[in-house]
Amino acid sequence: MDLRFAVQLGVIGFIFFMLINMSALLVLAERKIMGFMQQRYGPYLVGPHGMLQPFADILKLLFKEELRPKGADKWLFTLAPILSVTAAFAAFATVPVGGETTFFGLLDDPIKLGVADLNVGVLVVFAITSMGVYGIVLAGWSSNSKYSLMGGLRASAQMISYELSYATSIAAVIMLAGSLSIREIVDSQAGYWWSFIPRWYLFLQPVGFIIYAIAGVAETNRAPFDFPEAEQELVAGYNTEYSSVRFAMFPQAEYINMVTMAGVATTLYLGGWHGPFPLPAGFDWLWFVAKAGFILFVYIWMRWTVPRYRYDQLMAFGWKWLFPASVINLIVTAALLLYLNG
């Protein structure tokens, strides 16, 4: 076990640890931001300014009783949250977090910051995200309850509908970058035009970015597209019958999916770890964190500002507006590339 392997393992462990903490941080961030937007303080009592609220939440969830409805399918009831969480964590494994670094001369060859560097990375993110549908569908089905089944079916239908626009908008970025590896897509966004506008694909693909953002929000069942877990309509949707640890897995999977979407948006459209001014080597992952954090803030902001879509409006929008728009975006990008380069 040489030093390089140990350092790589340490990086992977650190990313995993931070991902687990992200869901707690995001719970706190959501409640505080929601509070401030509604002109009140969020959680305030636990710890200084409510900073320890996630600990209280997790402790409460851990000590609740584990229930399983009588008619629920024994294996699938437990398998569903496991599938959700596994898919959520695995999807983030393909997102590169930073450039190459030697940790200030500790190593001889630089290692790349990120869990995995795949040469078909973009597609793997998409593949694992489409496996996340199964967790929700199985949760809805195995609970043996009306509300759960309706919520599960609606959530999965929504997710597979918006997956198409998601993939097609990413296809335009792949065409621009000429590679399927996320690390290469980020590296092709280095540099500036006229030495002050960074070469982000956001400026080359504004419509594509908007389509990607909307599809990403719909994929994670958040914000205006969270009908499947709408508290007012469906009790709690597909996780109605879950309690304690099994329940805690579902919001965790949702927040990790949000982080993955933010990470993929940062690397594909916002230039990843290349910032307006270069940080000292070994710290460029801070740019990634800053950009992903901003996108997460916009996620939370959107949830508490915009009213919720009705389900048929949601599906009509996804199929009749968003998917044709993303296909037209792809065709226009291809035509412009051919015209300007050939």
Added chain:
Amino acid sequence: MAETVIFYLLAGLAVVASALVIGQRNPMYSVLLLIASFGALAGLYIQLDAPFVAVAQIIIYAGAIMVLFLFVVMLLNAPKEDGAEWDQAHPLRRPGVARFGALLAGLLVIQLAWALMRIAELEAPVGSQPDGAAVSSVRELGKVLFQRHAFAFEATSILILVAMVGAVVLARKEGTDL
């Protein structure tokens, strides 16, 4: 060495999961086991230097077609087999006949394996050919697909359109004007 271990693990998972698929009474379990089998096959594709096919397998098969199966199983609330009484007394349901069928399937496997092992050229290890990079390059794949097989590609798109229209027409309820 590690390669062989991984191959046996993945191949074993694929075969065991597929065998369980046809042995399960509950169609929901069959679908989930088949997803596991597809995942193992994707691992085998990666070992064969075909990463794009592996990811396409997960996206298309495990991510889309199996979701379709899952939806249908849930919508129909697919009853477990052996539901009707007249079905139990069917002459082909007697255990001897089912075992004979399984025996015939086993004979088919043995025959195929025997025929394959007789051919000497197949002894060469996969991957001993050069140009491993050429096989796994997506760029190369795209070039060949869109230049040499362009007609088949366009015909496939028409096929998908026809299948979409056909599925919608076949599955709609009577009396709705669509």
Added chain:
Amino acid sequence: MIPLYHYLIVSAVLFAIGTAGVFLRKNLITILLSIEIMLNAVNLTFVAFGRYRGDVDGQIITFFVMTVAAAEAAVGLALVIALFRHKESLNPDAFTSLKW
């Protein structure tokens, strides 16, 4: 390095399992699943031979096989839904109205 016939034997076993499923099972959905198993076995053979010969033709064929399998699964499941609405049963032996 793994010899080619290892992959071919795995594919043969999968194909036989799929065939056994089609013939022995009395549930329309399981029959369709067995057909998918057979198509996957064929895909594995194609990719293995493609790698053996060192070109991408094997992978290209798998795309077309996957597409055809998707289309066929969609239409097959639509048929299953229509049949189920008619007779409330997924047993292929229940649809014998044309027999004399």
